[in-house]
Amino acid sequence: MSLTLYALGVAVLLSASFFYLFGYRSWRRRRxxxxxxxxxxxxxxxxxVWVYRHLPEPLQARLRPLIQVFLDEKRFYGxxxxxxxxxxxxxxxxEACLLILNLPLxxxxxxxxxxxxxxxxxxxxxxxxxxxxxESSGVHLGDSWQRGKxxxxxxxxxxxxxxxxxxHNVAIHEFTHQLDQADGxxxxxxxxxxxxxxxxxxxxxxxxxxxxxxxxxxxxxxxxDPYGATNPAEFFAVVTETFxxxxxxxxxxxxxxxxxxxxxxxxxxxSWTRAxx
Ligand SMILES: [Zn+2]
Numbered sequence: 001m002s003l004t005l006y007a008l009g010v011a012v013l014l015s016a017s018f019f020y021l022f023g024y025r026s027w028r029r030r031r032x033x034x035x036x037x038x039x040x041x042x043x044x045x046x047x048x049v050w051v052y053r054h055l056p057e058p059l060q061a062r063l064r065p066l067i068q069v070f071l072d073e074k075r076f077y078g079x080x081x082x083x084x085x086x087x088x089x090x091x092x093x094x095e096a097c098l099l100i101l102n103l104p105l106x107x108x109x110x111x112x113x114x115x116x117x118x119x120x121x122x123x124x125x126x127x128x129x130x131x132x133x134x135e136s137s138g139v140h141l142g143d144s145w146q147r148g149k150x151x152x153x154x155x156x157x158x159x160x161x162x163x164x165x166x167x168h169n170v171a172i173h174e175f176t177h178q179l180d181q182a183d184g185x186x187x188x189x190x191x192x193x194x195x196x197x198x199x200x201x202x203x204x205x206x207x208x209x210x211x212x213x214x215x216x217x218x219x220x221x222x223x224x225d226p227y228g229a230t231n232p233a234e235f236f237a238v239v240t241e242t243f244x245x246x247x248x249x250x251x252x253x254x255x256x257x258x259x260x261x262x263x264x265x266x267x268x269x270x271s272w273t274r275a276x277x
Contacts, residue, residue, distance in 0.1 A: 029105065032072045033065035041067070044090040050163050051244070052094055054272045059101055066097035070107060079117045079151075088154055091161050095171035097246065101180060103265035105181045107191075108175075112148040119155040140172040144177030148187065165244045165273075167225065176240040180233055188232030190254055192264060201264070204256045209235045223253050245271055 006168045045052040070093040078084045125138040143151040160169030181193045192198045213229045228238030243261045247269035251258040
């Protein structure tokens with residue numbers, strides 16, 4: 001009898017946890033998305049987020065509720081004395097949600113906190129050579145951690161969000177790492193729709209990664225930032241910056257890469273940039 005009661009208790013607890021994890025989350029998301037988009041957030045998008053002004057209207061309409069959910073679920077923390085404002089939260093959320101306009105919201109389920117520094121910040125970098133560990137201090141514009149954290153320099157977020165097309169966008173870079181990490185490993189290959197797609201993705205990306213390394217070794221310059229040659233995860237993040245910032249150039253110089261990113265994000269930034277951009 002007591003065993004039956006115990007089993008019943010466990011079953012009730014499991015169903016409650018299941019509802020909390022999945023049912024409650026989607027119920028709350030639907031509720032948040034149904035609320036009107038705040039007028040002062042709209043002003044921030046129109047004034048400060050270049051890509052929002054250039055998106056076709058149907059994509060703008062998809063982006064706004066995603067921003068509402070993102071801001072409902074993620075916590076922002078100011079670092080080095082910074083007070084986080086709505087301008088910072090809305091701008092960062094807009095760049096993050098641009099990436100998941102046509103992807104499931106669940107890509108950001110593990111992301112909990114965004115830490116914002118006023119500008120580039122120093123962090124200790126640990127290096128290992130054999131058994132010897134050494135520590136130096138590096139200047140970072142942003143970081144993405146596996147345990148649900150993104151760190152950003154606000155000054156550099158503004159530089160990226162204020163005007164796409166110069167090729168650099170730290171927010172897009174760090175949130176791309178989060179998409180990459182959503183399947184548990186930061187390896188430059190996010191969750192794709194089929195294993196067939198993964199095979200093509202791997203072929204196209206490893207070829208382009210090797211080519212970038214060779215080009216840089218020969219001392220030539222490349223459209224793709226040299227930092228992309230660090231490893232496949234950085235390559236994916238850097239190429240995604242180029243995809244959203246300089247789609248025309250990426251499409252011209254690396255059509256196969258462009259096509260893979262277009263298929264994964266289910267977006268075509270070429271269609272919302274003018275010729276010559
Ligand atoms: Zn990176």
